[in-house]
Amino acid sequence: MQINKYIDHTILKATATKADIEKLCNEAVKYEFYSVCVNGAYVSYAKSLVKNSDVLVAAVVGFPLGQMTTEAKVFEAKEAIENGASEIDMVINIGMLKDREYDYVENEIRKIKEAIGDNVLKVIIETCYLTEEEKKIACELSLNAKADFVKTSTGFGTGGATFEDVILMKSIVKDNAKVKASGGVKDYETAKKYIELGASRLGTSSGISIVEKK
Template identity: 55%
Template sequence: MELKNYIDHTLLAANATEEQIERLCREAKTYGFYAVCVNSSYVPHAKASLKDSRVKLAATIGFPLGATSTEAKVFEARLAAKEGADEIDMVINIGFLLDGKLKSVKEEIAAVKKAIDGRILKVIIETCYLTSDEILTASKLVAEAGADFVKTSTGFGSRGASTNDVKIMKQAIGDKIKIKASGGIRDAETAREYISLGADRIGTSSGIKIIS
């Protein structure tokens, strides 16, 4: 298992600068990470920095709260794809899920997937705010809506991923779609544990430390 092939090298801080985004991309190319993950406003800058490399570019949508309108998420996702994002990491409307508006949650995911013209869609369900049953329900919804990954966390909630989250997600989706574990993963041992439980991608700002 080469950990570098699982890592989305991530910088999503509110105070991230263009210089820091450039450094993130240089590091991803140097260490051979699978992708970088940035806020959508930095997609053009990151795309230019990743030119002539195999590193994929992921952009966050409706981040980090997930509470923007479906129309806003669709527009943001479509623009990010047009500007060069290979993958989209969107946040569900968590309040809608908790209110039982499951149809609305599912339709929003499907609308974003349709807008990005076949690109990879990862859907963040923010497990820190959900019960085990709600994680199960949300994960099934993500799969049914046609997304490619269900993702644990933004890293901005009350906690990041847990091994129990990933176990529940795997129980819900089986091999229908993939899992991205993110939030609080800072060492190789933890990353390997998540992968052994079924995670196909690891989102982290500690990628260099993990593979070193």
């Protein structure tokens, strides 16, 4: 198993500096991770640092609360793609989901997917705030809107990925979308288990520890 190719090497903290982004990108190139995942302001810089490698750039949108307007998220996603991102990790409007405004949630995902075209869209449903039924619905809405991935967490909520959530999400999307486990993936054995359970991608800031099995 080439576990490095499952990893989105990530830094999203508020205090991230250009030096942090440079370190992240250099590590991603060295370890041949699938991508680096950064906030929008650093997309073009990250792209310039990985341009001579196979490492892609992923950008977060509506991060981490998901409570921006749909129009703001669409603009953010389009700009990130224009600046060099190949993948978008968007946060749904969790409050709208809980209010059962399902059309709103689905339409928002669809509009972002349409705005970025063939680029990959991952939908962060922030499982720690959802009931089992809400998790299922969020996955179904993501499928309806033609998202490429459903993703467990931002890493900024009250909890991250769990094995149970990945099993549940995979059972809903089957082979019609992929699953990304994110938040709390810190060691090789945990990462391996998520992949065995059906995750196609791992979001983590512990990629080096994972591949070096430390």
